Amino acid sequence: xxxxxxxxxxxxxxxxxxxxxxxxxxxxxxxxxxxxxxxxxxxxxxxxxxxxxxxxxxxxxxxxxxxxxxxxxxxxxxxxxxxxxxxxxxxxxxxxxxxxxxxxxxxxxxxxxxxxxxxxxxxxxxxxxxxxxxxxxxxxxxxxxxxxxxxxxxxxxxxxxxxxxxxxxxxxxxxxxxxxxxxxxxxxxxxxxxxxxxxxxxxxxxxxxxxxxxxxxxxxxxxxxxxxxxxxxxxxxxxxxxxxxxxxxxxxxxxxxxxxxxxxxxxxxxxxxxxxxxxxxxxxxxxxxxxxxxxxxxxxxxxxxxxxxxxxxxxxxxxxxxxxxxxxxxxxxxxxxxxxxxxxxxxxxxxxxxxxxxx
Amino acid sequence: xxxxxxxxxxxxxxxxxxxxxxxxxxxxxxxxxxxxxxxxxxxxxxxxxxxxxxxxxxxxxxxxxxxxxxxxxxxxxxxxxxxxxxxxxxxxxxxxxxxxxxxxxxxxxxxxxxxxxxxxxxxxxxxxxxxxxxxxxxxxxxxxxxxxxxxxxxxxxxxxxxxxxxxxxxxxxxxxxxxxxxxxxxxxxxxxxxxxxxxxxxxxxxxxxxxxxxxxxxxxxxxxxxxxxxxxxxxxxxxxxxxxxxxxxxxxxxxxxxxxxxxxxxxxxxxxxxxxxxxxxxxxxxxxxxxxxxxxxxxxxxxxxxxxxxxxxxxxxxxxxxxxxxxxxxxxxxxxxxxxxxxxxxxxxxxxxxxxxxx
Numbered sequence: 001x002x003x004x005x006x007x008x009x010x011x012x013x014x015x016x017x018x019x020x021x022x023x024x025x026x027x028x029x030x031x032x033x034x035x036x037x038x039x040x041x042x043x044x045x046x047x048x049x050x051x052x053x054x055x056x057x058x059x060x061x062x063x064x065x066x067x068x069x070x071x072x073x074x075x076x077x078x079x080x081x082x083x084x085x086x087x088x089x090x091x092x093x094x095x096x097x098x099x100x101x102x103x104x105x106x107x108x109x110x111x112x113x114x115x116x117x118x119x120x121x122x123x124x125x126x127x128x129x130x131x132x133x134x135x136x137x138x139x140x141x142x143x144x145x146x147x148x149x150x151x152x153x154x155x156x157x158x159x160x161x162x163x164x165x166x167x168x169x170x171x172x173x174x175x176x177x178x179x180x181x182x183x184x185x186x187x188x189x190x191x192x193x194x195x196x197x198x199x200x201x202x203x204x205x206x207x208x209x210x211x212x213x214x215x216x217x218x219x220x221x222x223x224x225x226x227x228x229x230x231x232x233x234x235x236x237x238x239x240x241x242x243x244x245x246x247x248x249x250x251x252x253x254x255x256x257x258x259x260x261x262x263x264x265x266x267x268x269x270x271x272x273x274x275x276x277x278x279x280x281x282x283x284x285x286x287x288x289x290x291x292x293x294x295x296x297x298x299x300x301x302x303x304x305x306x307x308x309x310x311x312x313x314x315x316x317x318x319x320x321x322x323x324x325x326x327x328x329x330x331x332x333x334x335x336x337x338x339x340x341x342x343x344x345x346x347x348x349x350x351x352x353x354x355x356x357x358x359x
Numbered sequence: 360x361x362x363x364x365x366x367x368x369x370x371x372x373x374x375x376x377x378x379x380x381x382x383x384x385x386x387x388x389x390x391x392x393x394x395x396x397x398x399x400x401x402x403x404x405x406x407x408x409x410x411x412x413x414x415x416x417x418x419x420x421x422x423x424x425x426x427x428x429x430x431x432x433x434x435x436x437x438x439x440x441x442x443x444x445x446x447x448x449x450x451x452x453x454x455x456x457x458x459x460x461x462x463x464x465x466x467x468x469x470x471x472x473x474x475x476x477x478x479x480x481x482x483x484x485x486x487x488x489x490x491x492x493x494x495x496x497x498x499x500x501x502x503x504x505x506x507x508x509x510x511x512x513x514x515x516x517x518x519x520x521x522x523x524x525x526x527x528x529x530x531x532x533x534x535x536x537x538x539x540x541x542x543x544x545x546x547x548x549x550x551x552x553x554x555x556x557x558x559x560x561x562x563x564x565x566x567x568x569x570x571x572x573x574x575x576x577x578x579x580x581x582x583x584x585x586x587x588x589x590x591x592x593x594x595x596x597x598x599x600x601x602x603x604x605x606x607x608x609x610x611x612x613x614x615x616x617x618x619x620x621x622x623x624x625x626x627x628x629x630x631x632x633x634x635x636x637x638x639x640x641x642x643x644x645x646x647x648x649x650x651x652x653x654x655x656x657x658x659x660x661x662x663x664x665x666x667x668x669x670x671x672x673x674x675x676x677x678x679x680x681x682x683x684x685x686x687x688x689x690x691x692x693x694x695x696x697x698x699x700x701x702x703x704x705x706x707x708x709x710x711x712x713x714x715x716x717x718x
Contacts, residue, residue: 019675299708301701313672314717315691316378316705319698320682327691332674332684334693339678342660346675349658358673 002132003107004199006046007096010039010058010066010114011083015347015359016274016340019331020309023359028114029065032272033281038115039066040073045121046110050129053078055099056114057092060084063233077232078103081224084238089196090252091244094209094220095236097202108135109205111198111249117281119268127166127265131199134167138204139261140254142170144192145269150182153273155194155250159262170260173250192264194250195271204259212256219244274340275324279307296327307337331358361491362466363558365405366455369398369417369425369473370442374706374718375633375699378690379668382718387473388424391631392640397474398425399432404480405469409488412437414458415473416451419443422592436591437462440583443597448555449611450603453568453579454595456561467494468564470557470608476640478627486525486624490558493526497563498620499613501529503551504628509541512632514553514609518621529619532609551623553609554630563618571615578603633699634683638666655686666696690717 014020014027021027028038036044043054053076056066060082070077081095093111100109110128118124124143131141144157153176160171173194177185185191209217223241227234245252254260270281282293283305292300296310303320310327317325322337335343350358373379373386380386387397395403402413412435415425419441429436440454452470459468469487477483483502490500503516512535519530532553536544544550568576582600586593604611613619629640641652642664651659655669662679669686676684681696694702709717 299705301704302695302698310691313686313689313691315693317693318701318705319695320693323679323682323693325691325693327672330672332669332672332686332691334674334676334679334682334684336661336678339661342677345660346658346677 001050002136003052003104004046004050004110004128004132005052005078005100005103005107006043006054006110006112007100008039008042008054008056008112008114009089009092010056010062011086011092012113012115014115016343017272017278018343018347018359019328019333020326022329023356024061025065026062027272029062029069032278033117033270033285036073037069038117038272040069041117042112042114043070043075044073045118045124047121048125051110052103052107055079055081055096057081057083057096058114059086060235080233081227082233082235083241084236085242086246087220087241087244088246089249090209090213090216090247091220091223091241093198093205093249093253094217095224097200097205097209098221098224099234101202101206105203108132108199108201111200113196113271115272116195116197117268117270117272119270119284121267123265124267127263127267128199130164130166131261131263134163134261135199135201138201139163139259140205140208140257141167141199141261141263142254143195143197143199144262144264145195146192146264146266147186150179150186151193152176152179152182154271156185156191157194157262159190159192159264163261167261167263170254170262173255192262193269195269196250198249205253208257208259209253213245213247213252216245216247216252275307275326275335275343276337276340279305279324279337282307305337360409361495362411362463363405363409363469363487363491364411364437364459364462364466365402365413365469365471366459367398367401367413367415367471367473368448368451369415369421370445370451371472371474373474375702376631376637377702377706377718378687378692379685381688382715383420384424385421386631388421388428391637392476392629392644395432396428397476397631399428400476401471401473402429402434403432404477404483406480407484410469411462411466414438414440414455416440416442416455417473418445419594439592440586441592441594442600443595444601445605446579446600446603447605448608449568449572449575449606450579450582450600452557452564452608452612453576454583456559456564456568457580457583458593460561460565464562467491467558467560470559472555472630474631475554475556476627476629476631478629478643480626482624483626486622486626487558489523489525490620490622493522493620493622494558494560497560498522498618499564499567499616500526500558500620500622501613502554502556502558503621503623504554505551505623505625506545509538509545510552511536511538511541513630515544515550516553516621518549518551518623522620525622527621527623529613529621532614551621552628554628555608557608564612567616567618568612572604572606572611575604575606575611634666634685634694634702635696635699638664638683638696641666664696
């Protein structure tokens with residue numbers, strides 16, 4: 001039987017969810033959607049004999065937190081690979097592949113972000129199983145999300161010819177579209193959202209990486225080989241890893257290779273990428289009759305489709321529509337959910353004004 | 360020269376401004392618009408030889424606070440008349456008149472709410488001076504505010520025949536109108552907002568009160584006569600005052616008497632009766648280029664005409680329009696300014712659920 005090594009990329013800062021997500025306790029370490037934290041949800045997703053214990057790639061700051069959260073749900077961690085600096089997903093994927101190959105030459109790597117919500121994990125496991133032969137045949141398989149609307153916030157992947165039932169060659173990657181284009185994609189039917197979830201054999205992936213992103217392949221591998229080890233914590237060599245180009249796996253490899261495959265799937269996926277999507281995910285699980293998703297001591301009057309979260313002071317809202325109110329760790333943010341992308345600007349202002357202690 | 364005794368009615372709860380306004384520290388004791396508290400602003404308004412030291416009619420809870428705030432601005436208080444329970448403005452006015460008559464038979468009473476903002480106090484003093492002869496002649500003079508828009512949140516007073524230049528007999532009192540009626544009033548020109556500000560001779564007022572509201576006149580007078588005195592604090596007799604009918608001076612007397620007069624005036628008046636009017640008053644004094652009135656540690660992005668006030672946690676707002684965000688004494692409220700009247704419902708819910716400690 002093929003082993004699958006889940007490699008959970010947990011290096012993100014989640015700054016679009018500030019002030020919920022903070023440097024010391026970012027998005028992936030928080031119970032954002034369910035009562036489990038995002039890394040707990042993600043680890044639980046890879047339940048079954050086919051999966052090994054997970055590997056986390058993360059910042060040194062978060063090793064202890066992840067370890068404690070995994071202990072909480074009774075899960076062992078195979079290894080923590082510590083990134084001394086963030087270098088986007090391409091170096092991360094190379095390190096994952098090199099590490100996996102060192103563990104088990106026959107295993108596949110399941111590379112996933114730590115901070116996504118999947119409402120239907122059984123369906124996710126089904127499509128993973130379906131993708132195994134294709135991945136074993138050398139394809140770099142990505143799992144695309146079948147759109148349920150003309151979303152402009154995600155990249156899209158167009159499927160080409162069928163390889164297996166429900167598995168296709170990738171025809172093209174497309175940037176975040178405008179609304180008209182997104183509607184056309186939806187109409188056409190062969191486009192899926194790019195969710196940044198991959199299944200591949202280390203050998204095949206490393207071959208493609210060497211062909212299309214040789215500097216990244218070489219340097220990231222070297223950073224892993226010259227890592228220092230402490231128990232199950234692997235500290236990538238800082239100097240070498242920092243010198244590695246910072247590129248996404250899509251840009252550096254997936255968009256270049258002829259071996260990209262896609263499995264479109266409907267797994268109740270939500271990237272919790274903004275307060276807008278957090279509101280949607282929470283409201284699906286629990287909301288009042290007006291679609292307000294509430295967490296903490298909150299009174300609501302004449303409001304609809306709001307997200308209210310408080311860890312401390314009681315909150316009252318009146319007459320609001322599609323607004324997020326976040327009271328968390330000494331900060332209050334009130335944001336129109338259709339402008340949730342602007343949260344980044346606040347984070348930038350705090351950085352620029354030297355108020356990094358608030359991040 | 361005629362003395363004018365300012366009697367400042369300071370018994371309100373200001374619950375429409377919860378959580379800024381609290382039982383222990385209501386609206387009138389807060390620096391809501393300027394750096395002075397509302398009672399300080401109000402007392403300073405009666406500046407000049409013509410005015411005696413002010414009298415406050417208030418709740419026992421607030422005597423010390425008002426005394427301290429008057430000391431802060433170097434003002435003596437003539438007397439504190441303590442209401443054991445609130446009985447609306449008619450009994451209050453009777454008590455004011457009885458008290459004034461006992462001090463100085465020739466004096467006039469200037470009866471005013473403690474919690475209004477007047478941007479142009481000199482103009483206010485000018486119209487007071489203009490009204491003196493009419494008040495001395497026995498008219499109960501009210502100061503109406505010349506409308507600057509079709510406001511539906513105030514009662515209106517229609518002026519009748521002229522008594523002096525700029526002083527008119529009252530033709531009629533009108534309830535809060537609908538928008539169409541308010542527009543008609545504005546068009547017609549002879550309607551002013553009822554601001555609840557009065558100038559009268561005690562003798563004349565008490566005569567009219569006896570004619571039109573004899574029970575209130577009799578009982579309120581008795582509550583004053585059987586008050587207990589402690590320094591300059593006069594505690595109205597609780598049993599008697601509590602038995603007094605609770606009615607407004609307008610309903611009980613002004614709408615009945617033939618001696619009602621009105622002085623329309625433009626004094627930059629704002630009753631700070633809701634977060635909507637508080638936003639307007641603050642923005643007139645200081646706002647950013649988008650009309651946001653900000654108080655405390657606040658970051659603003661893509662927002663306009665908001666009111667943000669925090670006494671503690673820093674607040675960030677994004678993409679909001681006409682929204683009030685109040686962080687005060689352990690409570691957070693976010694309210695659409697066009698629905699600010701709903702704040703009352705939150706206060707009622709807190710009362711009903713026994714959470715009076717939060718009021």
